[in-house]
Amino acid sequence: MVGASLAGLSAARCLRKQGYDGRLVLIGDEPHRPYDRPPLSKEFLAGTIGEADLVLETDGEDLRAEWLLGARATGLDPARRAVRLADGREVRADGVVIATGAAARSLPGSEGLAGVHTLRTLDDARALRDELARGGRLVVIGGGFIGAEVASTACALGRDVTVIEAAPTPLAGPLGETMGAVVSGLHADHGVRLLCGVGVKGLSGERQVEAVLLEDGRTVPAEIVVVGVGARPCVEWLEGSGVQLDNGVKCGADGRTSLAGVVAVGDCANWYDPRAGTHRRVEHWTGARERPDAAVATLLAGGALEPGVPRPPYFWSDQYGVKIQFAGHAAGADSVTVEEGVVDDRNVLAVYRRAGVPVAVLGMNQPRLFMRWRKKLAASL
Amino acid sequence: MIPACRLADLPRGEAFRLDIDPPVSVFHTDDGEVFAIDDTCTHQDASLADGWLEGREVECPLHASKFALETGAVDAPPARLPVRTHEVVIEDGMVYVRLSTDAPNLPPCIAARLAGGIA
Ligand SMILES: Cc1cc2nc3c(=O)[nH]c(=O)nc-3n(C[C@H](O)[C@H](O)[C@H](O)COP(=O)(O)OP(=O)(O)OC[C@H]3O[C@@H](n4cnc5c(N)ncnc54)[C@H](O)[C@@H]3O)c2cc1C
Numbered sequence: 001m002v003g004a005s006l007a008g009l010s011a012a013r014c015l016r017k018q019g020y021d022g023r024l025v026l027i028g029d030e031p032h033r034p035y036d037r038p039p040l041s042k043e044f045l046a047g048t049i050g051e052a053d054l055v056l057e058t059d060g061e062d063l064r065a066e067w068l069l070g071a072r073a074t075g076l077d078p079a080r081r082a083v084r085l086a087d088g089r090e091v092r093a094d095g096v097v098i099a100t101g102a103a104a105r106s107l108p109g110s111e112g113l114a115g116v117h118t119l120r121t122l123d124d125a126r127a128l129r130d131e132l133a134r135g136g137r138l139v140v141i142g143g144g145f146i147g148a149e150v151a152s153t154a155c156a157l158g159r160d161v162t163v164i165e166a167a168p169t170p171l172a173g174p175l176g177e178t179m180g181a182v183v184s185g186l187h188a189d190h191g192v193r194l195l196c197g198v199g200v201k202g203l204s205g206e207r208q209v210e211a212v213l214l215e216d217g218r219t220v221p222a223e224i225v226v227v228g229v230g231a232r233p234c235v236e237w238l239e240g241s242g243v244q245l246d247n248g249v250k251c252g253a254d255g256r257t258s259l260a261g262v263v264a265v266g267d268c269a270n271w272y273d274p275r276a277g278t279h280r281r282v283e284h285w286t287g288a289r290e291r292p293d294a295a296v297a298t299l300l301a302g303g304a305l306e307p308g309v310p311r312p313p314y315f316w317s318d319q320y321g322v323k324i325q326f327a328g329h330a331a332g333a334d335s336v337t338v339e340e341g342v343v344d345d346r347n348v349l350a351v352y353r354r355a356g357v358p359v360a361v362l363g364m365n366q367p368r369l370f371m372r373w374r375k376k377l378a379a380s381l
Numbered sequence: 382m383i384p385a386c387r388l389a390d391l392p393r394g395e396a397f398r399l400d401i402d403p404p405v406s407v408f409h410t411d412d413g414e415v416f417a418i419d420d421t422c423t424h425q426d427a428s429l430a431d432g433w434l435e436g437r438e439v440e441c442p443l444h445a446s447k448f449a450l451e452t453g454a455v456d457a458p459p460a461r462l463p464v465r466t467h468e469v470v471i472e473d474g475m476v477y478v479r480l481s482t483d484a485p486n487l488p489p490c491i492a493a494r495l496a497g498g499i500a
């Protein structure tokens with residue numbers, strides 16, 4: 001396993017569960033045992049849970065694995081199926097699971113400026129949490145899920161918050177225009193300023209950030225800036241290995257890559273989605289947890305299995321006390337209808353359809369109904 | 382023993398939530414078995430009766446932790462503590478639950494509420 005986070009750990013568990021009894025090595029460049037990332041922008045950032053609560057392994061769990069932590073993979077030799085590490089070591093294997101996830105994109109030119117943060121790792125979250133506790137005005141660049149969650153958490157901590165989004169509507173990609181506007185309406189509900197349709201030109205400040213400069217000439221003062229402009233798959237280390245790359249590792253519908261004995265899972269993997277008829281890199285927790293089942297089965301069977309159809313992708317987000325849940329694909333839908341609840345009360349269930357057929361469902365504070373629709377979606381497609 | 386519902390009123394694949402404190406859920410699996418566990422996920426405040434029942438497992442509706450209905454064991458994270466199980470007795474078509482005397486593994490948010498005595 002290269003990458004020792006949710007997808008790598010899940011793959012290791014699946015290997016043992018599916019009867020693999022041999023040597024198991026997990027290689028991860030972070031010094032930490034696998035931990036849970038979703039709370040990093042929510043409860044952990046708010047200070048209501050601590051580091052011990054983030055641990056993904058259960059008490060007493062023993063996978064009989066060797067953990068090479070703080071070890072970065074720098075290459076894969078396809079002929080010998082050997083993973084090269086930054087410190088010169090090499091790990092040879094019969095099978096390789098690529099699970100190197102994604103890394104936060106940063107803002108060019110913001111390096112070395114105090115007060116500027118991205119949020120992907122535990123170390124990032126510690127730094128941001130400590131800084132938020134000290135006070136100051138926060139500007140979040142990017143109105144996506146992580147940016148919105150940081151804004152929500154900081155708002156609850158009493159910070160003055162502005163969110164800047166380059167697109168006309170935040171979350172239009174994952175949720176579509178209509179519901180993207182509804183969900184991002186939560187910011188205004190809670191007194192957080194949302195500036196849309198305007199790009200960021202740069203940051204001002206000598207050593208400490210002082211303001212965010214917008215392309216329309218406006219200046220937004222800030223002591224803390226969080227750059228939430230998405231993540232890029234960590235696959236540079238695979239350049240030249242023969243593993244086909246295309247927006248991450250290009251995979252079949254069961255995680256198989258262009259190399260025999262090598263599969264990829266989690267945020268770094270661009271799986272073929274038979275429901276959508278195209279490749280999609282899914283960056284959600286449940287994908288990283290579930291898909292290793294299929295990938296490991298394929299790996300152990302030497303690729304001789306017919307890939308099944310995975311469940312429609314599902315993710316959640318918690319913002320301003322509202323539980324947001326989404327399953328399926330909004331892209332390609334030609335209609336969205338509110339089936340239950342009231343948009344203004346932020347407790348809706350909305351169904352996305354294409355030619356009358358449900359393709360996605362969104363819930364805001366509707367866990368019971370949402371689950372019914374999520375199951376229907378899985379059964380119908 | 383607490384009467385929950387009539388077996389005939391609980392179709393296979395469905396769950397029934399008993400509104401006691403803390404709540405308990407009765408699951409009727411597709412194979413016709415009946416299990417009772419604490420309804421509240423051990424991770425955060427979610428009702429497992431609203432979850433995804435598959436085989437002898439229920440998946441939490443929020444963050445997809447999986448619990449084994451028979452033992453309460455965690456089959457998938459992010460939950461780390463097992464959910465408490467209760468004995469089920471079926472008599473004359475009625476489903477009864479004999480509550481466990483073990484301490485429940487309630488999530489921190491609910492445990493704090495119970496400890497504070499605020500209903
Ligand atoms: C702040 C935050 C909040 C989130 N909230 C939600 C949410 O509410 N709901 C949801 O569905 N999803 C959420 N997610 C997404 C979810 O956490 C990810 O989908 C999940 O972590 C993906 O797991 P992964 O194992 O594929 O990748 P990662 O968790 O990114 O792990 C990859 C690991 O590989 C390591 N690595 C990278 N390159 C190398 C290398 N060359 N050699 C060795 N190791 C390497 C990385 O350091 C990392 O430890 C959130 C993510 C973040 C960051």
Ligand code: FES
Pocket residue numbers: 422423424425426427441442443444445446458459460
């Ligand atoms: S509340 Fe059940 S998994 Fe989080």
